[in-house]
Amino acid sequence: MSQYDDRNISMMMDLYALTMANGYFVYGNEKTWAAFDVYYRKNPDDGGFAVFAGLEQIIEHIQGLHFSERDISYLRELRQFDDAFLEYLQNFRFSGDIYAFPEGTIMYPNEPILTVIAPMIDAQMVETVILNQINHQSLIATKTRRIVNSAQGRPVFDFGARRAHNVDAAVYGARAAYIGGAAGTSNIMAGKQFGIPLSGTMAHSWVMFHDSEYKAFRRYAEQYPDDAVLLVDTYDVMRSGVPNAIRVAKEILEPMGKRLKGVRLDSGDLAYLSNRARIALNDAGLEDCRIFVSNSLDECTIRALILQGSNIDGFGVGESLITSKSDPVLGAVYKLVAVQDKEVFVPRIKVSEAASKTTNPGLKKVYRIYCEKGQAIADLITVADEILNLAKDSRYVDPEKPWQNRSFTNCSAKELQEPVIKGGRRVYPKRSIEEIRHYVEQQISQETWKEVTRLERPHVHYLDLSPAYNEMKTRMLREASMADKFMPNALS
Template identity: 55%
Template structure:
């Protein structure tokens, strides 16, 4: 049995991807060029948009695809796979093309987030990991964005490692939360690996370890005078915690000319306690002292605390962000959209269902985001066939693909293609931005959305429409399917 330290992520696939791969080889389809789309159907928490994340880990995965001898032997022992297929896997690498929407971009249901063009076996074998990384990190980045927006400019820190679903949930979850707008994390390894700023001060055990709360605070401030945030709710916030913090600040920090400090409240009526603590700190001359609040917070609790006049400068958010507790599944899917015939012509494919929401948009596609020139705001996304272009000098009419009588014409707009090339012919062609650059880009892109789209509850529905050509192709395939059943 493999140890965790030797895990080959190429084997992180659904078993049917291997059985289909073997079947494609035996059927002679191994070289057939296919097009797969990653897209999602619904925004978590009934929000107005999601945040794309996870591309950087997908790049690492694609660049390290391989089957080692231990993997080959495991598959041989299943007695399901031909030796020809096992030999194919021994020399396996990704040779196809991938386009993706950059991390930090607001994304909307049913538009391609990642598009894979590759021989059938290659495209099929990367399905699970592609979905895993895009689904997980987009989910956490989206939840973090909601929480950060609820905080209305106050600092939000990610505190959830110990309650994440597994190690990767904690590590890449902190990365995704940073993309969504968090300023830092409690997870040290996420700082070490990705540069998410890690920080932290004390737990209740530190305070309990000493003979008195005062001694615990004083010792900490003497060791860490420039980063002293004291946890004041171990015994009694207002009767001992805050008074002892003020006493220690006066005795240890003030003589050194240090004004930067903080207290953290992790239990109780945080709105009331923060207001009273603020009065006590200000009266003692510690107006610069920041108040941090934690304890199972989310966007709704943060909003309510601020509505109640809570005096909080920093929110530490744990389990409800790192697990996206209110809706912990992103729901992205990986669907075949087209294949190429022997002559290289692209043949659109469609998945049909009695559940209308599960009918796919066929063909190799391109998505444009339309921006109003006067406001700079994003007005709609426009999905076209790959060979269509948008002429910005001409009026563009779009229509709702479900209710085609709903139409809108744009005249003074710019059109930006959302997906960018990531791999071409198996080679990385994408210049990977730093995590800080992704976070900055995300914040900039959020500014292009109308406030109505960014509401946490009952947001305005953003237009994601099909071109007339794509809509016609889809309807034709639906008619053909109906005639053949």
């Protein structure tokens, strides 16, 4: 059995998760419930949106979260934890509630994409993995979507396994890439684990191993007559590679009743070479032979190739996709927003000198607002028990311009968070990767403004506040400011 099969990664958490949990236990707060929101502050690559991914792995982790005897023994050796707390961990299971956007939801900065409402210890235990999964998979899904958008309907394939940061990054990155719109992956483990279509051609080493390029192509075509894509840039694309590919198509495949599926370019001026290759293939009656390209591609390079009129039918993208090379951090955070006092959750707010780091306090709901044409025009945060009524004009507050009087007119709304785990048990239906992928595509093609998907200077999707929520947040900020004035000066 592989070391990656049936792993228990319950100990994959920051040390402070356990030291704080130990403190809550020692002081008798283990049964006090609290609420934490997960959100991020900025879209990757200064883009207009992000794609939420990784929820299924979060659920799987939380459902299996437990501490083995070896885990407890190791923690005891650290000499940082109370013995009674370690005994408590022996039977620990997550008992709280989680609400989240459906996986694949198009999301925007500063809105709660996932909320944990649980005993303090439980909430602390799950922070690291929740952020780990969301930050990684959402980042790769978002990067892939940008690349797919740039390809304008041409398929994009994940070729990044060898450049990923480790095995898990390659496998779960391939999952995220498929959710984001990639047509397939070269990663066999990801194909097996998630049912992602596999794609791949030959290696330069196959061509170099044989004593002639023609023999290498011929043997490959004989072995894979239904899926022959020949790598034509090992020596000289137009003097050797493409002519030998045409020869194999005519001498080997056509007598078998087969057609050459494609050729691949992995170096050189891809626009120029693809156009030259297209002419040669068409002249040989191979109009249906597709041209695929790879070689350090990203969304900007792909857009440039298309604008230059290149004859390219598909793209293999490696390191720029699987590592989100141009902006490798999503930056999602996990912030306390409320603490239970008797039967009431009391809002908590973190105030910062940087306005972007001041949190949105309290239990809340987040809605997507749609215009009459069904396009998403804004997201709206309300107080949790607030009733949203868009049957008539509904006033909202733009946090960037709170002095303006604005209303939603002839609009509809959809609540974005759904119950995922209740009382420690899964209530969220397991969705196939095809369903998640389709959901992303449906939102991009039907709901999201095209201006939001621009690569540069995209339209900003608005995040507004209901008047009641804005009043609550403003009051808390005012109270925090007043409290700060009366705090003793530690330097005096």
